[in-house]
Amino acid sequence: MKALIIAHDKNFVGGANRSLLMVIKGLREKYGIECDVILPGKGTMEEELKRNKFKCIISDYKNPFSVRKGDKFDLLRKINVYFRFWREWLLGKKMASKLKNEKYDFVYTNTRFPVVGASIAKKLAIPHITHIREFGSDECFQGPWTPKTIYNCSDKVVLISKALYNTMASKTPSEKLIMIHNGISGDLGIETHQLFPDKRFNMILTGRIVPDKGQIDAVKALVKLKKMGVSEAKLYLAGSAPETDRKYENEIKQYVAEKGLNEDVIFLGEVNDMKAVRKNMDIELMCAILETFGRVTVEGMRNGLLVIGSNTGGTIEIIRDKENGLLYEQGNVDSLSQILYKVYQNVKFSRKVALNGYLFSQTSFTEENNVKQIYEAIRETLS
DSSP states (O other): OEEEEEOSOSSSOHHHHHHHHHHHHHHHHHHOOEEEEEESSSSHHHHHHHHTTOEEEEOOOOOOOEEOOSSTTHHHHHHHHHHHHHHHHHHHHHHHHHHGGGOOSEEEEESSOOSHHHHHHHHHTOOEEEEEOOOOOTTEEOTTOOHHHHHHTOSEEEESSHHHHHHHHTTSOSTTEEEOOOOBOSOTTOOOOOSSGGGOEEEEEESOSSGGGOHHHHHHHHHHHHHTTOTTEEEEEEBOOOTTOOHHHHHHHHHHHHTTOTTTEEEEESOSOHHHHHTTOSEEEEOOSSOSSOHHHHHHHHTTOEEEEESSGGGGGTOOBTTTBEEEOTTOHHHHHHHHHHHHHOHHHHHHHHHHHHHHHTTSSBHHHHHHHHHHHHHHHHO
């Protein structure tokens, strides 16, 4: 069996590309599916794929969406979204003509963003599977590439959480939809470390520095925590802002400077070895407004950290409050800071919850189960 894989990003950053690499490695190694990958440009994702001996095809497709900003240029952005869609659709048809001799059995598009996968599949008259890993933003102009269009252009739509499934099912029929929880590779059986030694209180929030990830809430909660007397508390932010928009990151840094927290809020940038970083952490924060699944939530558990997350989206499908982690009211900085203070006051209970999270994560959301379920979805689609 031979698959044509469509990646959404040229760089090996964020959870979607990491999950994609895990999936195609598993499909090749366990089920013998040959996978060629199309990328929207040259970058670190190509390097990672070649290191794992995957064939890469470089193109130049773009994200078809555009952010609504409420200014005089919104009309141009809306028009541009339609232009982008048809450009990508025609690009896909051209690519299909060049790829027809490769005899692919199906096209697999990772995330909702690339349009070219659907176009290629239609031109080659082969099945198209879309793996959606994000809610999408109501602040975007979608143009023609709506959930309904994606559904109509797919033979199967894989969604990585119940929350995402329900959102998609509210906008489209459900016949082609399937929910498969994300799988997280590695980090199993890690030797845990003692949390909160000598009153250490290190928190880490991992993810792209964008408003949807809620880093500013974590910083504001730290300010309140300091006022409660937790002078040892520090916050580490792992991840980077998009190259094209660092406004949010700059706003956070300005706020940190105004509050005199430059020594207590540490920007780590992109981190290659998160296990090494987490060895010196006590708490993993998930402050996203609406996280689709939350691979870093599982990674935090597998590294033995106490995981605290917002009570929305896929996070509540992973965290069982006060059992294997703690939940706070999303967007409520007081709620988060109060929970953090309770953790500080009751280290014994916090360590017990963290241990429960560690044990839970050893058998949940595994790579093996994830790849197996995706393979079964592929077989069903092709049958």
